[in-house]
Amino acid sequence: MATLSLKGINKSFGSVDVIRDLSLDVNNGEFIVFVGPSGCGKSTLLRMIAGLETLTDGAISIGDKRVDHLPPANRGIAMVFQSYALYPHKDVRGNLGFALKHAGIEKQEIDKRVNNASEILGLSEMMERKPRELSGGQRQRVAIGRAIVREPDVFLFDEPLSNLDAALRVHMRIEILKLHQRLRNTMVYVTHDQIEAMTLADRIVVLRDGRVEQVGTPLELYKKPVNTFVAAFIGSPAMNFLQANVQDSSVNLEGESICTLNAKDGPVQLGVRPEHLVVSDNGPFKGSVSVFEHLGGESFVHLALADEQSLVAKLDGEYIFNPGDECSLAIKAEHCHVFDSAGRNITE
Amino acid sequence: MLITQRLSSAGIHAVLIAYSLLALFPLALIVINSFKSKKAIFRDPTGLPLGDNFSSKGYDSVLNNSDFPLYFGNSLTVTCVSLVLILLLGAMAAHALSEYRFPGDSLIGLYLILGIMVPIRLGTVALLQLIVDLGLANTLTALILVYTAQGLPIAIFIFTEFLRSVSKEIKDSARIDGLSEYRIFFEVVIPLVRPVIATVAVFSMIPIWNDLWFPLILSPGEETRTVTLGVQQFIGQYTVNWGAVLAALSVAILPVLVMYIIFSKQLIRGITAGAVKG
Ligand SMILES: Nc1ncnc2c1ncn2[C@@H]1O[C@H](COP(=O)(O)OP(=O)(O)OP(=O)(O)O)[C@@H](O)[C@H]1O
Numbered sequence: 001m002a003t004l005s006l007k008g009i010n011k012s013f014g015s016v017d018v019i020r021d022l023s024l025d026v027n028n029g030e031f032i033v034f035v036g037p038s039g040c041g042k043s044t045l046l047r048m049i050a051g052l053e054t055l056t057d058g059a060i061s062i063g064d065k066r067v068d069h070l071p072p073a074n075r076g077i078a079m080v081f082q083s084y085a086l087y088p089h090k091d092v093r094g095n096l097g098f099a100l101k102h103a104g105i106e107k108q109e110i111d112k113r114v115n116n117a118s119e120i121l122g123l124s125e126m127m128e129r130k131p132r133e134l135s136g137g138q139r140q141r142v143a144i145g146r147a148i149v150r151e152p153d154v155f156l157f158d159e160p161l162s163n164l165d166a167a168l169r170v171h172m173r174i175e176i177l178k179l180h181q182r183l184r185n186t187m188v189y190v191t192h193d194q195i196e197a198m199t200l201a202d203r204i205v206v207l208r209d210g211r212v213e214q215v216g217t218p219l220e221l222y223k224k225p226v227n228t229f230v231a232a233f234i235g236s237p238a239m240n241f242l243q244a245n246v247q248d249s250s251v252n253l254e255g256e257s258i259c260t261l262n263a264k265d266g267p268v269q270l271g272v273r274p275e276h277l278v279v280s281d282n283g284p285f286k287g288s289v290s291v292f293e294h295l296g297g298e299s300f301v302h303l304a305l306a307d308e309q310s311l312v313a314k315l316d317g318e319y320i321f322n323p324g325d326e327c328s329l330a331i332k333a334e335h336c337h338v339f340d341s342a343g344r345n346i347t348e
Numbered sequence: 349m350l351i352t353q354r355l356s357s358a359g360i361h362a363v364l365i366a367y368s369l370l371a372l373f374p375l376a377l378i379v380i381n382s383f384k385s386k387k388a389i390f391r392d393p394t395g396l397p398l399g400d401n402f403s404s405k406g407y408d409s410v411l412n413n414s415d416f417p418l419y420f421g422n423s424l425t426v427t428c429v430s431l432v433l434i435l436l437l438g439a440m441a442a443h444a445l446s447e448y449r450f451p452g453d454s455l456i457g458l459y460l461i462l463g464i465m466v467p468i469r470l471g472t473v474a475l476l477q478l479i480v481d482l483g484l485a486n487t488l489t490a491l492i493l494v495y496t497a498q499g500l501p502i503a504i505f506i507f508t509e510f511l512r513s514v515s516k517e518i519k520d521s522a523r524i525d526g527l528s529e530y531r532i533f534f535e536v537v538i539p540l541v542r543p544v545i546a547t548v549a550v551f552s553m554i555p556i557w558n559d560l561w562f563p564l565i566l567s568p569g570e571e572t573r574t575v576t577l578g579v580q581q582f583i584g585q586y587t588v589n590w591g592a593v594l595a596a597l598s599v600a601i602l603p604v605l606v607m608y609i610i611f612s613k614q615l616i617r618g619i620t621a622g623a624v625k626g
């Protein structure tokens with residue numbers, strides 16, 4: 001158990017800057033999730049914390065100890081990889097105990113920790129099996145078990161669920177959440193799945209091109225995204241962005257006032273989440289239905305607005321539309337987000 | 349559908365069986381005739397060693413009246429030591445080339461496998477000079493050094509290809525588990541490429557065991573002869589002791605055979621690795 005602090009981290013591969021001046025403090029026992037599009041430097045950052053990549057500049061501390069000059073094994077971390085990275089020639093027990101055996105820990109203690117981990121993860125039945133005789137989910141559990149037995153200060157996960165099928169992913173996500181509630185360790189988790197980020201994280205760090213865009217709890221990010229990038233990244237389906245105009249402190253779309261805003265007159269982007277839109281006869285968003293997807297309990301309406309902008313709305317399952325139907329939608333003013341031309345959130 | 353499948357499988361088997369017979373025929377001839385007297389060999393070359401055809405004089409002269417056991421030991425020493433060196437150095441070089449990035453890595457890699465294209469025998473004169481200058485003429489060490497050099501390029505080439513396919517994350521997770529780079533190599537990487545080691549071992553062993561050229565040139569001395577060179581003593585200018593030659597060859601096949609049987613399961617896995625997933 002420990003805090004983790006990153007100070008002024010820079011990383012470049014040759015002339016390519018992958019991480020730029022990144023600073024972050026992770027509290028003791030916190031579950032931090034890094035999200036961001038592919039190639040933004042999430043894995044690189046995690047590998048630097050683990051000690052698998054050197055820093056170009058900056059400092060990493062775990063607890064009160066500066067660790068960026070230490071080899072991975074001495075940092076008090078354990079890492080779970082996307083590809084599980086189990087030793088194929090060792091059985092489950094061998095995989096779980098390997099690190100401990102190397103650290104010169106007594107056999108009794110190893111057995112105790114291995115059995116404890118296998119119980120937590122439900123692996124007791126398959127201790128003598130080789131990784132190739134396990135399913136994907138079981139393999140991932142062994143990989144997590146291998147991290148648990150080392151009793152690290154900080155757990156690092158690099159997209160641990162992305163190789164699993166959808167159903168298993170949901171299941172393992174809950175297992176990881178339970179594990180965190182049980183162990184209360186500091187965990188750093190990388191994903192580009194925003195649902196994983198929303199459900200697991202105490203705080204989410206949104207990265208873009210090696211920079212932190214925003215740090216906050218899932219709800220903060222959902223309710224108050226600092227810019228269009230974060231707004232588009234958090235929430236599913238993604239937020240709609242519409243070209244609108246400010247006139248006399250009112251945000252207007254095709255002449256209809258959507259909400260009020262104390263700003264200079266001029267063009268802005270209006271951000272509207274699909275789940276906040278409701279069907280309303282006199283709603284300001286009028287258009288014809290281009291696609292209608294019914295999922296039983298809910299449905300998605302894709303609307304082509306009069307000025308050739310498009311909009312997705314998430315509606316209750318009771319509505320049925322056909323392509324070509326006219327439809328008008330409304331939104332409460334407090335659910336509107338307004339962004340300036342540079343993409344910054346200027347909502348009041 | 350089923351019938352065409354059966355037919356094509358029968359066809360494949362027919363071809364394979366025919367080829368096996370063709371390949372085994374000379375071997376069988378050697379073994380059969382090694383148990384026959386010289387007269388019987390020429391009177392009836394394909395006859396079985398039965399009745400008065402049978403004679404173990406060949407084996408007798410090889411095993412009891414010659415230095416054959418010594419030659420056999422020499423061959424075994426040279427082959428085994430060279431093989432260990434080739435496998436160890438080859439795998440280590442390949443690991444370094446596939447795992448670490450350092451200045452000039454691809455040039456060094458190219459240099460190390462260049463030997464595949466240049467037959468080592470072209471350098472025989474220079475090698476002989478070098479060996480004599482080093483004072484290693486007529487020693488097994490000379491042979492071991494030359495064979496190691498001869499086997500390394502292809503070993504490094506094959507190993508590099510396979511080691512590249514070893515997942516980087518496994519090595520990284522071993523690093524996090526606290527293994528040194530050497531232990532990662534011996535305890536994680538080597539077990540993963542065992543089938544390839546068997547493949548390289550068999551491919552490297554046979555040319556060394558069968559070589560006549562370098563023993564003849566570098567260590568023809570009585571004490572350091574290998575089997576292939578030793579057999580030549582039964583082939584005189586005027587008379588050839590065929591029984592002894594064939595007996596010596598039959599015995600010389602054994603180590604290769606044993607080695608092949610030991611490695612064959614791994615070998616087949618090595619050859620088909622990548623062909624099937626998993
Ligand atoms: N060893 C390396 N040498 C050079 N460039 C690298 C190296 N490793 C990563 N990069 C570059 O650094 C950038 C960040 O890579 P990284 O693997 O951290 O992305 P990521 O955020 O984890 O993406 P993904 O979601 O696809 O896993 C990429 O543009 C990648 O090309």
Ligand SMILES: [Mg+2]
Nearest residue numbers: 042043044159
């Ligand atoms: Mg990644």
